[in-house]
Amino acid sequence: MDADIPVIDFSPWLVDEGFVVGDEPTAGQRESAAAIDAACRMHGFLFLANLGAISPELTRRTFDASKALFAMPDADKLEQLARIRPETNSGFSPFGTERLNRRRGADQKEAFNVRRPRDAPADALRGTPVAFRAAAAQLWDGLEALTHRYCLACALALGVERDFFSAALRQLDLCTVRFLHYPPTDWPTAGAAPDAPLDGSAACAVRVSEHTDFGFVTVLLLDEGAEGLQIKPVLGGEVGGAAGGERGGWRDVCAPAGAPHGALVNTGALLARWTNDLWRATAHRVVVPSAAVAARDRYSIACFLDPDTDALVAPHAAFERPRESARGGAEAEGGAAHGGAATATGARYAPITGGEFLLMKLREAQGRGSEATAL
Numbered sequence: 425m426d427a428d429i430p431v432i433d434f435s436p437w438l439v440d441e442g443f444v445v446g447d448e449p450t451a452g453q454r455e456s457a458a459a460i461d462a463a464c465r466m467h468g469f470l471f472l473a474n475l476g477a478i479s480p481e482l483t484r485r486t487f488d489a490s491k492a493l494f495a496m497p498d499a500d501k502l503e504q505l506a507r508i509r510p511e512t513n514s515g516f517s518p519f520g521t522e523r524l525n526r527r528r529g530a531d532q533k534e535a536f537n538v539r540r541p542r543d544a545p546a547d548a549l550r551g552t553p554v555a556f557r558a559a560a561a562q563l564w565d566g567l568e569a570l571t572h573r574y575c576l577a578c579a580l581a582l583g584v585e586r587d588f589f590s591a592a593l594r595q596l597d598l599c600t601v602r603f604l605h606y607p608p609t610d611w612p613t614a615g616a617a618p619d620a621p622l623d624g625s626a627a628c629a630v631r632v633s634e635h636t637d638f639g640f641v642t643v644l645l646l647d648e649g650a651e652g653l654q655i656k657p658v659l660g661g662e663v664g665g666a667a668g669g670e671r672g673g674w675r676d677v678c679a680p681a682g683a684p685h686g687a688l689v690n691t692g693a694l695l696a697r698w699t700n701d702l703w704r705a706t707a708h709r710v711v712v713p714s715a716a717v718a719a720r721d722r723y724s725i726a727c728f729l730d731p732d733t734d735a736l737v738a739p740h741a742a743f744e745r746p747r748e749s750a751r752g753g754a755e756a757e758g759g760a761a762h763g764g765a766a767t768a769t770g771a772r773y774a775p776i777t778g779g780e781f782l783l784m785k786l787r788e789a790q791g792r793g794s795e796a797t798a799l
């Protein structure tokens with residue numbers, strides 16, 4: 425597939441054996457953990473095949489529910505749906521109200537966020553179709569199971585205690601399923617205007633501007649024909665950070681032809697911070713690659729997995745490295761660029777709770793708080 429994105433079979437993690445039950449890992453678990461580690465050290469994007477309870481049928485039904493939600497008249501969406509706020513991060517985000525990169529214009533999308541749908545306050549889902557609530561709840565159940573197993577896979581991949589990540593993702597109170605809709609656009613396509621200036625002045629072919637995701641990992645389900653996702657691999661660190669050296673241009677990412685059902689999974693900024701930047705959180709964006717794509721609606725579902733509100737995120741001692749060797753020797757400004765206080769032992773970032781980190785990032789994206797941004 426494009427952009428060196430490996431297809432990793434997750435089925436060794438879906439059975440109750442080996443590392444999952446606290447025994448020695450099976451050969452399959454070792455193999456997929458090693459593949460996850462390699463991808464996350466390179467750019468942090470991989471395609472996870474076989475998602476257990478998130479079946480092809482459930483995925484299809486969830487996309488149908490998402491399409492029905494966004495097909496509601498705009499006036500009804502504005503009046504009837506709960507409105508998103510950084511403090512809740514759930515509800516409706518109307519078209520053109522967010523910028524994932526504050527140096528760009530508004531993203532060309534509308535979104536609806538759901539958190540813990542089975543025990544969310546009634547108000548959070550008011551006005552949504554019944555079938556939407558049912559599909560969201562079922563997707564959430566599958567996601568909970570996937571999250572737990574993926575945390576174990578990451579622990580094995582990095583050689584740390586089995587519950588190093590899963591202990592911080594128990595409540596899943598900050599995890600968010602984000603239903604995304606990009607309406608047809610008459611903006612110039614990427615071919616016509618490959619890269620608009622970063623001042624946000626020019627109309628360009630970007631549906632979501634370049635950004636890194638915030639949290640632990642993102643599980644991204646793409647609807648059939650959802651084209652336009654691109655990543656920009658870099659040499660050394662989070663793209664656009666003070667130490668982020670470029671390693672080539674934007675590269676297309678799509679679901680691999682012929683691969684089994686699955687999802688893209690990518691590292692978030694908090695996981696990069698948690699691993700002391702051993703694992704990368706790479707910038708990505710959604711563009712309009714052709715006039716045909718511009719004319720179509722695009723749908724995706726981004727499941728943002730974030731550590732619990734009170735979980736303390738601090739790099740493991742195993743991730744501490746001599747400061748010179750990290751980030752290709754260009755790390756001098758890295759700690760400051762990411763707001764962390766590096767210690768003499770080689771930890772680049774001060775501990776932070778899941779809640780503090782996410783709120784800081786959401787305030788940036790939803791238009792409040794500081795101008796600080798990853799790019």
Ligand SMILES: O=C(O)CCC(=O)C(=O)O
Pocket residue numbers: 604632637644653708709710723724725726
């Ligand atoms: O819709 C997509 O394919 C990607 C969306 C995305 O990157 C995001 O919402 O963080």
Ligand SMILES: [Fe+2]
Pocket residue numbers: 635636637642708
């Ligand atoms: Fe993203």
